[in-house]
Amino acid sequence: MSTEQNTIEELANREYKYGFVTDIEADTVPKGLSEEVIRTISMKKGEPTWMLEWRLKAFRHWLTMTEPGWPNVKYPKIDYQDIRYYSAPKSTNRPKSLEEVDPELLRTYQKLGISLEEQMHLAGVAVDAVFDSVSVATTFKEKLNELGVIFCSFSEAVREHPDLVRKYLGSVVPPTDNYFAALNSAVFTDGSFCFIPPGVRCPMELSTYFRINAAETGQFERTLIVAEEGAYVSYLEGCTAPMRDTNQLHAAVVELIALDDARIKYSTVQNWYPGDKEGKGGIYNFVTKRGKCAGVNSRISWTQVETGSAITWKYPGVILQGDNSVGEFYSVAVTNNRQQADTGTKMIHLGKNTRSTIVSKGISAGHGNNSYRGLVSVGRNAENARNFSQCDSLLLGDQCGAHTFPYIDVRNPSARVEHEASTSKIGEDQIFYCKQRGLSAEDAVNLIVNGFCKEVFRELPMEFAVEAQKLLGVSLEGSVG
Amino acid sequence: MLTVRNLHAGIDGNEILRGIDLEVNAGEVHAIMGPNGSGKSTLAGVLAGRPEYQVSAGEVTYEGKNLLDLAPEERAREGLFLAFQYPVEIPGVSNTYFLKAALNAIRKHRGEEELDAMEFLALMKKKMGLVEMDQDLLNRPVNEGFSGGEKKRNEIFQMAVLDPKLAVLDETDSGLDIDALRIVAAGVNKLRRPENAVILVTHYQRLLNYIIPDFVHVLIDGRIAKSGGKELALALEERGYDWIKEQGLPVGA
Numbered sequence: 001m002s003t004e005q006n007t008i009e010e011l012a013n014r015e016y017k018y019g020f021v022t023d024i025e026a027d028t029v030p031k032g033l034s035e036e037v038i039r040t041i042s043m044k045k046g047e048p049t050w051m052l053e054w055r056l057k058a059f060r061h062w063l064t065m066t067e068p069g070w071p072n073v074k075y076p077k078i079d080y081q082d083i084r085y086y087s088a089p090k091s092t093n094r095p096k097s098l099e100e101v102d103p104e105l106l107r108t109y110q111k112l113g114i115s116l117e118e119q120m121h122l123a124g125v126a127v128d129a130v131f132d133s134v135s136v137a138t139t140f141k142e143k144l145n146e147l148g149v150i151f152c153s154f155s156e157a158v159r160e161h162p163d164l165v166r167k168y169l170g171s172v173v174p175p176t177d178n179y180f181a182a183l184n185s186a187v188f189t190d191g192s193f194c195f196i197p198p199g200v201r202c203p204m205e206l207s208t209y210f211r212i213n214a215a216e217t218g219q220f221e222r223t224l225i226v227a228e229e230g231a232y233v234s235y236l237e238g239c240t241a242p243m244r245d246t247n248q249l250h251a252a253v254v255e256l257i258a259l260d261d262a263r264i265k266y267s268t269v270q271n272w273y274p275g276d277k278e279g280k281g282g283i284y285n286f287v288t289k290r291g292k293c294a295g296v297n298s299r300i301s302w303t304q305v306e307t308g309s310a311i312t313w314k315y316p317g318v319i320l321q322g323d324n325s326v327g328e329f330y331s332v333a334v335t336n337n338r339q340q341a342d343t344g345t346k347m348i349h350l351g352k353n354t355r356s357t358i359v360s361k362g363i364s365a366g367h368g369n370n371s372y373r374g375l376v377s378v379g380r381n382a383e384n385a386r387n388f389s390q391c392d393s394l395l396l397g398d399q400c401g402a403h404t405f406p407y408i409d410v411r412n413p414s415a416r417v418e419h420e421a422s423t424s425k426i427g428e429d430q431i432f433y434c435k436q437r438g439l440s441a442e443d444a445v446n447l448i449v450n451g452f453c454k455e456v457f458r459e460l461p462m463e464f465a466v467e468a469q470k471l472l473g474v475s476l477e478g479s480v481g
Numbered sequence: 482m483l484t485v486r487n488l489h490a491g492i493d494g495n496e497i498l499r500g501i502d503l504e505v506n507a508g509e510v511h512a513i514m515g516p517n518g519s520g521k522s523t524l525a526g527v528l529a530g531r532p533e534y535q536v537s538a539g540e541v542t543y544e545g546k547n548l549l550d551l552a553p554e555e556r557a558r559e560g561l562f563l564a565f566q567y568p569v570e571i572p573g574v575s576n577t578y579f580l581k582a583a584l585n586a587i588r589k590h591r592g593e594e595e596l597d598a599m600e601f602l603a604l605m606k607k608k609m610g611l612v613e614m615d616q617d618l619l620n621r622p623v624n625e626g627f628s629g630g631e632k633k634r635n636e637i638f639q640m641a642v643l644d645p646k647l648a649v650l651d652e653t654d655s656g657l658d659i660d661a662l663r664i665v666a667a668g669v670n671k672l673r674r675p676e677n678a679v680i681l682v683t684h685y686q687r688l689l690n691y692i693i694p695d696f697v698h699v700l701i702d703g704r705i706a707k708s709g710g711k712e713l714a715l716a717l718e719e720r721g722y723d724w725i726k727e728q729g730l731p732v733g734a
Contacts, residue, residue: 424572428532433569436529437583437639438557438590447582451573451622 029086035059038186041086045155045189048162058175058185065179071342072371072403073311075284083249085187085220143203149233150195151206154222157193164195168226172255172292172319180251180313181288184220188253191222196231196262205461207236221252227262229295234265236464248273250309252287260295260322265303267460269468271475272308277366279338282310289316290346293325293354301328302345303459305468307475310339315373317346320354320382327356330456332468334475335368335400344374344405349385349415358389361453364400365476371403378415385415393423394452396445396476424452446473482507482678483528483548483647488539490527496537497523499703505647508675512689512714513682515700516722521682522566524700525651528680529563530556543647557583558590560646564636564653571623576635577605579623580642587643608641612668630661637668648672649680654688666691686718699725 029040038059042052067078144151150161157165175185196202227233237254250272256264266289275282285308291300302316318327329345347356362370370393378385393402404421426448434444450457450469457465485503489496497520505511515521527534528541530553541548548556571579584604585595596604605619612634624632633653640648650669654662669679669692681692689697689711697713698705699722706725707713717725 427569429569430571432531432553433565433571434579434583435553436557436563436565437579437643438554438586439583440554440586443582443586447574447579448571451571454573 028084031084032081033059033083033085033187037085041187041189044086045158047155047158050162050166051158054169054175055186058182059187061176062179062182062186065182067179071313072369072373072405073313073340073342075311075340078249078284080183086189147200147203148197149200149202150193152193154188154191154193154224157224161193161195164226165193165224168224168255168257170255172257172290173253173288178288180286181253184222184251184253184288188220188222191224191252193223194225194233194235196227196233198228198259199230200228201231202233205234205236207238219248219250219252221250223252223254224257225255225264225266226257227259227264227298229259230261231259232263234267234461236267236269236461238269238271238464238467248282249284250286252289254287254289254316256291256300258291258293258295258298258300258322258325261297262295263299263301264291265301266291266316267464268302268304268306269460269464269471270304270306270308270312271471273310274308274337274339274475275310277337279310279367282339283308285309285312285314287312287314289314290319291317291327292319293322293327293351295325296322296351297324298322299326299328301330301459303328303330303456304332304343305453305456305460305471306331306333306341306343307471309341312339312341312343314343315346315375317348317375318356319348319350320356320385321350322354323351324353325351326354328459329356329358329360329374330459331360332363332453332456332472333361333370333372334363334472335365335370336475337366337368339366340369342371342373344372346375347377347387349376349378349382349387352381352383353385354382355386356388358387358391359455360389360391361456362391362393362402363396363449363452363472363476364393364402365396367399369401369403371405373405373407375407375409376417376419377407377409378412378417380411382412383414385412385417387415387417389417389419390455391419391421392452393421394449395423395425442473445476449473449476482544483680484540484542486540486542488524488527488541489537490523490534490539491537492523492533492535497703498527500539501700501703501705503698503705505678505680507646507678509696510673510679510681510692510694512694512697513680513700514684514686514697514714514717515706517684519700520703521684521700522651523703525563525566525649525680525682528556528649529553529561554586555590558587560587562640562643562645562648564633564640564648564650566651566653566655568624568627568632568636570625570627572625574623576619576621576623577601580605580639583639584643604642608638611641611671612638613664614638629656630658633657633665634661634668637665641668641672644672646676647678647680649682651682652684653681654683654685662688663691686714689714701726 029037035056038055042055173181175182194206225235256266258264272283293300300318306312316329320327327347333341333343335341344360345358358374360372362372364370372391376387391404395402402423406419408417410417430448431441431444434447449472457468460468483505485501488498488501490498513521536549581601588595618631624635653665694711697709697711699707
């Protein structure tokens, strides 16, 4: 075995940096899923009847569905009755400032490098921090209020802005959409709601840090973002999770709605616990994310950096309904050790002159398995639709896999759809070349991988791009053979 | 600066270098010549620490240190530079970014301040003229889509920026047309200083018309069969390698 491989294996053996458990008393419901449990969740959250009915309808539909078997991933059968569907940090009164927040919780964030105080001062980021399903701290609210921007927890939105929630909830991802979306619709506990009124450009990046904490608690987040005519918002979602032995199910739903001339930019850095080297533990990340360019000239961009989770199953898509609307998907997905990812996008062209761009970078290392799955569909009335897709795979080592499943469905002869794909491997010669110039093996891999991902990283907001690069480094430490 | 004693090395159990002795002092230019398969590139690779080669015997001292104990990146940071025979492409990483990372790794090792973007740019500008490097090439990904000549020129440009103590040029002349050869040679000559040394590995004498060596060594079957001054290169050009083989005993054996 060459010295390179040795270095790399040493590096690969490093432990997940963010594995720790915060000791906070949690208010939970017993394991299992039934109408009774859903009623309890709804009651605990003090929801109106329509919300409960919506949940129950979703649940009844879910009972008729079967778990999808088509993704290119393998995992033991999930026992949905062995999951706890509600867990909230026990604090009766919602804190009004950071001083009121459980210091243990604040320490957790600090370990993750997310100091709320710091962020308030430095980054101009309003953070709606979701910790085990319930928002505990929201910042910059007043400033946003002045502009009429609503940025709050989903529960709060249900209480304070029921008309908006009722109007848009499920309008992009209906509760019947798929197995995991139906499950989420039945049991979601919290999430974020964001509303940008007409003509308002949201002056700061809106950001939510998700974190799964209580053992064996599925996390079911729900995010709804509405940008009215001419509005603009950039939303950041980033997360890390503490180390766990049992698999945790995460089935979130994110819905975006952009009206005429509106633009939504949604960026994700996902770093949940991927499981150990043998594939033990880790998060099952089964997420439904979809945006609707409902208005003319609207634009929705998804940018994602997926380095965590044992299994990732998500296809952030855009329904291009408004004429001249634009959908974009920029993705970096990393699978190392035993991680599996089946991810991609769906671009549904319905309006005229609609355009979409897909740039997907899959990186496989160790025994990781990475699949790109994408659908480009051009409807009968989508005159002059354009799509460009580029799917590149980078292999580190010879035990990993990369797969591409592009689906193209064109029903209008004026459409132009382009697909490019490539697969390459980090070579020992590249590593040696970098080393001969003075770089360490670790820096060499980072450099090469970051070069590979550049087109995606440049779509991320600045601070996020830096974080993403670091994360990629950590995720891939020592995976070249 | 560099002392090689009885160096034996090979790949996958096949011995290629069978007892090399070489002494390189500061300010000197040594040319290593020899027929194909004689071990020239192996020698360059072993000095730089290519992982595929195994050293089975001998020692190499560089600046008072046991070179063979150092990892490739440590050798680089200690001022040993290899100009690759086949420079490697790194897609998506700009030449400028790559070189800045490399230079700062070396500076850090030396306990010097890392250069910021502005300082680095100024240094690049200064060195670009040496090898008539286009700004365009610096912004492009490392060696990607470069012609053979551009790749070699880029190697010499990197050498100019990194300012090594000992530069090993592995067949830098191969694949170059005469104009490119002249530019590359001029670049190397401008970098010659009393504190630095150069080992030129080459198959052809023509490079030595432009870079005048102090010593010429002829490598045959993994041993230095003959050493001499620059006139030895001319004799080789005229007579080939066979007459040295016929002379029998290698001097370094």
